[in-house]
Amino acid sequence: MKRLLRLYPSAWRARYEAEVAELLDELPTDRSMLLDLIRGAFSERARAVWRRIPASPIPAGGPPMLEHPLQRHPTSLALLALVLVAPTFLFVFVSLLAYQLRVPGLAAAVEPVVEAFAGMPWVDLFLVGAPFLAFLVAVIPLVGIAWGRASGELHLTISLRARALNVVVLILCVLLSGLLVAYLVTEFMFEAAL
């Protein structure tokens, strides 16, 4: 049960962990206590995030940026975005080589794979949706949002930061989305002409 205290924010643990651990030694453990500790951990984490938002006044140069836990791991999120977008990238890249540049033998090699996924709309949906999803995942750590009150007015500040890997993934996502949209529009016009 004491392991659940690891879910709490470090500042809270530094102040209260020993006391709560002592209390847990004295109380009979049951499921309601487990749920209470988990709920308490979420509540304290939420409070730790809210505490970073300045109440007032807003200091010169604007309020400090709210750093969400997700923003502390830009590289991990960029890699996750790459994994998400990899199937679409592979599909578009191989399609270009096989059907546009007509690399010898590649179209014949790809056909069985294309046939295997034919009639699976969720595969198409994933291939089209993945770049948009990956874009969101990669952009989250680059955007900082802060708000606070000064002189009775709400001030909202949005900042962007540049992280090389995340920016590369964003550009890749935009290019892939563009290629996919162009492909879909061309195919639609081609079918309409028939």
Place this chain on the structure above:
Amino acid sequence: MSESNGRDPGLLVLISLAGGPKHGHAILLDVAGFAGLRLGPGTLYGALARLEESGLIESLPMDGRRRPYHLTRGGAAALRGRLTGLDAAVRVGLRRIEVA
């Protein structure tokens, strides 16, 4: 739980500490005794953290492995205000029930 609710953990902790300094386990036993409510450790220490942060209670030096808390002057004033508000609402409610 809402601030004005008589089962608000923060209010219950303040009422408990109004009877004198207590550590976590003693507060739990006291609250169970006068309110019939069993607070969990997460709920209790969430309330203690908020009350301590807002200056309504203070921690005292460690008593063995336990840390007692006591009500500050501000905490006593805040508790008096909350209870007075609740008392007025309770009296109005009881009077209306008797009339109905």
